[in-house]
Amino acid sequence: MPTKILSIDDSRTIRLIVAKAFQPYDVTMYEGADGEKGLAVAAEEKPDLIILDVTMPVMDGVTMLGKLKEDPTLKEIPVIMLTAESGRENVLQIARMGVRDYLVKPFKENQLIEKVSRIVPLQKKPAAN
Amino acid sequence: MTELPNYAEVARRYGLEPIPESVLRLAQLVSRQEADLDEIAALIKKDPALSRRILRLANPHTVDEGHYEIKTVEQALMRHGVGCALLLAMGAPLSEALVKTFLTMLSLKLECLEVRSVIPSQGDHLFGIIRFSGKATGQVQLRLGFDSAKQVAAKVLGLESANLEAAKDAVGELLNIMAGNFKSNLCDAGLECCRLEPPRVYSSAEFNTVVEEEGNLERMVFRAPSILMFVDARVNPWS
Numbered sequence: 001m002p003t004k005i006l007s008i009d010d011s012r013t014i015r016l017i018v019a020k021a022f023q024p025y026d027v028t029m030y031e032g033a034d035g036e037k038g039l040a041v042a043a044e045e046k047p048d049l050i051i052l053d054v055t056m057p058v059m060d061g062v063t064m065l066g067k068l069k070e071d072p073t074l075k076e077i078p079v080i081m082l083t084a085e086s087g088r089e090n091v092l093q094i095a096r097m098g099v100r101d102y103l104v105k106p107f108k109e110n111q112l113i114e115k116v117s118r119i120v121p122l123q124k125k126p127a128a129n
Numbered sequence: 130m131t132e133l134p135n136y137a138e139v140a141r142r143y144g145l146e147p148i149p150e151s152v153l154r155l156a157q158l159v160s161r162q163e164a165d166l167d168e169i170a171a172l173i174k175k176d177p178a179l180s181r182r183i184l185r186l187a188n189p190h191t192v193d194e195g196h197y198e199i200k201t202v203e204q205a206l207m208r209h210g211v212g213c214a215l216l217l218a219m220g221a222p223l224s225e226a227l228v229k230t231f232l233t234m235l236s237l238k239l240e241c242l243e244v245r246s247v248i249p250s251q252g253d254h255l256f257g258i259i260r261f262s263g264k265a266t267g268q269v270q271l272r273l274g275f276d277s278a279k280q281v282a283a284k285v286l287g288l289e290s291a292n293l294e295a296a297k298d299a300v301g302e303l304l305n306i307m308a309g310n311f312k313s314n315l316c317d318a319g320l321e322c323c324r325l326e327p328p329r330v331y332s333s334a335e336f337n338t339v340v341e342e343e344g345n346l347e348r349m350v351f352r353a354p355s356i357l358m359f360v361d362a363r364v365n366p367w368s
Contacts, residue, residue, distance in 0.1 A: 010327060011298055011301060011302040011305065012295075012298045013282070013285060013286065013295070013298045013299045013301075013302045014302055016286055017234070017285065017286070020286075020287065054309075055305065055309065055325045055326075055327060056327065057327045083309065084305050084306040084307075084308070084309025084310060084313075085309045085312065085313055085325065086145055086146075086309070086310070086313045087312065087313035087314075087315075087316035087317055088136045088316065088317050089316055090313070090316070091136065091139055091140070091143070091145065092136055092139060095139045095142075095143070101143055102139075102143035102145065103143075104145060104146070105230075105302075105305075105306045105309065106226075106229055106230040106233040106234045106306055107233065107234075108233055108234075
């Protein structure tokens with residue numbers, strides 16, 4: 001069964017980069033452009049992992065993370081923060097909320113793959129004949 | 130919530146890079162409102178590049194260094210305030226963040242140009258702005274021509290070409306990365322920032338710097354093959 005990954009970022013560019021990074025793998029990608037949409041998709045699809053931005057309109061990533069951790073059906077889903085914000089206080093606050101990893105933008109695809117593969121299985125798609 | 134020991138442990142766990150020590154020292158010194166001017170001047174003078182930049186900033190209408198009206202770092206600080214030094218301290222990591230973004234995500238090496246050697250482009254271009262607010266307020270602005278912006282988007286997405294909508298989104302994300310880094314450094318220097326607004330990107334024909342609030346401002350210009358970008362950073366540390 002494919003690994004389900006939910007990417008939440010208000011930037012379509014970042015969502016495309018993240019989706020492209022997982023193309024070689026047996027992964028089903030889901031997307032959300034803000035925390036509110038992200039929570040709705042998470043509740044519906046129960047992804048194996050969430051990749052979450054911080055600064056977003058409507059609902060930011062920290063608020064979404066808080067709501068995720070309050071929900072007994074969603075709180076165990078591992079979260080990797082993918083954000084340009086790396087200030088000590090921000091990082092500490094987010095780390096204490098229980099994220100599994102933190103990747104600061106700009107990033108390379110292989111850094112993302114490496115961090116994700118430590119948390120969920122990533123199987124390469126079989127080569128097309 | 131999960132209790133974690135301290136930032137050093139968290140940074141090690143997540144593989145985060147610390148703020149450069151020299152930048153941190155200057156920023157911490159400047160961020161104290163009652164900071165000693167001589168102490169700040171002494172720290173700036175240890176770095177010739179920083180000294181050159183502060184004198185250039187203090188003499189905005191003079192091209193030839195020999196004709197500068199403000200000749201010393203102390204005079205520049207007296208005239209423009211220590212917020213000017215804070216902006217200079219933060220300008221280097223901001224510039225590095227942009228260069229690193231281009232290298233990491235676009236595989237392009239950006240060159241930082243001497244501002245006065247570049248004539249601002251004319252005509253319509255993409256203008257992006259992102260603001261942060263808190264104990265320090267400020268903004269980062271980015272300007273680049275439509276063709277440059279489309280090239281950036283195509284490169285970052287690994288496509289042959291990109292349309293203007295994709296270009297706007299890519300420029301917004303570039304701003305987000307730069308401003309996020311800028312804000313993080315300010316926070317780490319003790320100037321707590323509470324909020325980074327989502328970026329706004331739109332077409333504009335105005336190439337002059339947009340300054341809507343008080344504060345110190347620095348313009349930087351970057352070039353890569355067929356790409357020319359103007360970056361303006363403004364910070365007001367004691368809003």
